[in-house]
Amino acid sequence: MTLTGVEVVKHNNSKDCWVIVHGRAYDVTDFLPEHPGGPKIILKYAGKDATEEFEPIHPPDTLEKYLDKSKHLGPVDMTTVITEKTEESPDEKERQRRIAEMPLLEQCYNLLDFEAVARRVMKKGAWGYYSSAADDEITLRENHAAFHRIWFRPKILVDVEKVNFSTTMLGTKVDAPFYVTATALGKLGHVEGEVVLTRAARKHNVIQMIPTLASCSFDEIIDAAEGDQVQWLQLYVNKDRAITQRIVEHAEKRGCKGLFITVDAPQLGRREKDMRSKFMDPGSNVQNGQQTDNSQGAARAISSFIDPGLSWADISWFRSITKMPIMLKGVQRVEDVLKAIEAGVQGVVLSNHGGRQLDFARSGIEVLAETMPVLRELGLEDKIEIYIDGGIRRATDIIKALCLGAKGVGIGRPFLYAMSAYGFDGVDRAMQLLKDEMEMNMRLIGATSVGELNQSLVDTRSLFNHSSTPADNLAYAVYDPLVNPAQRAG
Numbered sequence: 001m002t003l004t005g006v007e008v009v010k011h012n013n014s015k016d017c018w019v020i021v022h023g024r025a026y027d028v029t030d031f032l033p034e035h036p037g038g039p040k041i042i043l044k045y046a047g048k049d050a051t052e053e054f055e056p057i058h059p060p061d062t063l064e065k066y067l068d069k070s071k072h073l074g075p076v077d078m079t080t081v082i083t084e085k086t087e088e089s090p091d092e093k094e095r096q097r098r099i100a101e102m103p104l105l106e107q108c109y110n111l112l113d114f115e116a117v118a119r120r121v122m123k124k125g126a127w128g129y130y131s132s133a134a135d136d137e138i139t140l141r142e143n144h145a146a147f148h149r150i151w152f153r154p155k156i157l158v159d160v161e162k163v164n165f166s167t168t169m170l171g172t173k174v175d176a177p178f179y180v181t182a183t184a185l186g187k188l189g190h191v192e193g194e195v196v197l198t199r200a201a202r203k204h205n206v207i208q209m210i211p212t213l214a215s216c217s218f219d220e221i222i223d224a225a226e227g228d229q230v231q232w233l234q235l236y237v238n239k240d241r242a243i244t245q246r247i248v249e250h251a252e253k254r255g256c257k258g259l260f261i262t263v264d265a266p267q268l269g270r271r272e273k274d275m276r277s278k279f280m281d282p283g284s285n286v287q288n289g290q291q292t293d294n295s296q297g298a299a300r301a302i303s304s305f306i307d308p309g310l311s312w313a314d315i316s317w318f319r320s321i322t323k324m325p326i327m328l329k330g331v332q333r334v335e336d337v338l339k340a341i342e343a344g345v346q347g348v349v350l351s352n353h354g355g356r357q358l359d360f361a362r363s364g365i366e367v368l369a370e371t372m373p374v375l376r377e378l379g380l381e382d383k384i385e386i387y388i389d390g391g392i393r394r395a396t397d398i399i400k401a402l403c404l405g406a407k408g409v410g411i412g413r414p415f416l417y418a419m420s421a422y423g424f425d426g427v428d429r430a431m432q433l434l435k436d437e438m439e440m441n442m443r444l445i446g447a448t449s450v451g452e453l454n455q456s457l458v459d460t461r462s463l464f465n466h467s468s469t470p471a472d473n474l475a476y477a478v479y480d481p482l483v484n485p486a487q488r489a490g
């Protein structure tokens with residue numbers, strides 16, 4: 001039986017609450033107190049169509065998976081649903097104007113161009129979530145600034161006519177030494193979410209790391225892959241280990257070729273741009289049923305399930321539940337790389353979560369430069385695969401990382417910004433630009449393959465010298481209460 005909007009709108013309070021999602025009505029009255037994001041955000045849409053708010057945060061199979069079938073009330077004749085025509089806010093009008101004026105895709109010549117465009121055209125909350133980092137965002141800027149303290153020592157008169165920058169990552173042959181790293185809530189930037197990144201990764205034969213907190217369902221992202229396309233799983237470990245075990249076993253069954261356990265986030269960092277958007281929406285359903293503090297931005301609203309008790313003692317359990325290579329994502333000092341080798345994992349990502357966790361954590365590239373000499377001295381450099389991520393915006397950043405011993409690098413925000421501004425075409429162009437830069441810079445450095453990239457090609461003497469901390473933009477621009485907020489939009 002098809003319901004009408006007139007019937008649904010009668011059920012609009014905490015005692016009797018129906019919502020419409022994707023053209024179907026659901027009785028969520030009993031679910032209100034269990035909702036990870038709190039009852040408030042649902043009651044805002046009681047008796048109404050909640051699809052637009054629901055979309056970016058919940059994979060489409062959420063209600064199917066987690067709401068008792070008796071509460072599924074069936075289809076709604078959407079022509080009878082009165083949607084409040086909210087007057088476009090001045091912000092939204094300005095954003096639409098900027099979208100109409102945005103540069104042509106061909107006018108984006110490097111990854112930072114995508115950031116500049118995304119900042120102008122994305123919704124505030126989405127930009128706030130993607131761009132934000134912890135506290136004063138010093139590490140966010142240090143991640144990129146650190147690469148500027150490494151200089152090249154190029155070789156000349158090398159026949160560099162043929163350059164090949166393909167490599168292997170955890171045994172998978174890839175066309176370039178970068179992968180799409182895990183970044184949550186892809187639908188905040190693009191209506192299709194993470195599957196856009198899947199298609200671009202496929203086209204460029206690079207690997208995609210699927211985030212635990214994706215907007216798309218895990219199976220949607222896996223199903224969007226084609227042929228022998230390789231994907232990895234990024235895992236936030238749940239306090240309820242049965243949920244974690246289910247996720248890991250399902251990922252292995254669906255063909256994931258790597259388990260990246262995020263170890264730098266026992267609690268998600270304090271990201272003030274994100275908090276300012278006072279995120280009121282609930283968490284991702286993947287870890288459904290966990291209580292969530294929804295008062296502090298998207299990050300906090302989606303992460304209360306994460307287990308701060310995760311420790312080295314858990315690694316043997318992970319090795320007992322999966323055959324996938326186990327990688328630790330978010331290692332930040334050589335002592336823990338040595339512990340990772342002892343614990344028997346297959347690799348690490350030297351990373352500070354894109355500056356979103358501990359402010360003043362060092363950049364991945366600096367930790368790499370600290371780590372490799374110690375591993376070489378102990379004869380352990382081939383024991384595990386080492387990746388870095390954070391602040392990689394140029395192929396020269398990638399080449400520096402490989403010269404210092406990384407197997408490859410993860411890239412986050414640039415692909416999100418390219419997707420948010422230009423969709424698949426944006427990510428496709430971003431990856432192609434990086435590949436073009438790789439080819440040119442490998443030639444200029446005098447190397448024809450990643451195997452030829454080594455320590456002798458870089459000068460890292462000033463890398464460890466933190467004489468100038470990156471400018472504290474937040475102190476200048478954000479904290480000044482007198483600055484008119486509109487001007488802050490920049």
Ligand SMILES: Cc1cc2c(cc1C)[n+](S(=O)(=O)[O-])c1c(=O)[nH]c(=O)nc-1n2C[C@H](O)[C@H](O)[C@H](O)COP(=O)(O)O
Binds near residue numbers: 414
């Ligand atoms: C930009 C971004 C990064 C996130 C991310 C979300 C965004 C929007 N999220 S987060 O919501 O929890 O913070 C994740 C995540 O789901 N899991 C994770 O392991 N890393 C997460 N990261 C960190 C990411 O995997 C890389 O470490 C980081 O993005 C690399 O830095 P760049 O962005 O400068 O490339």
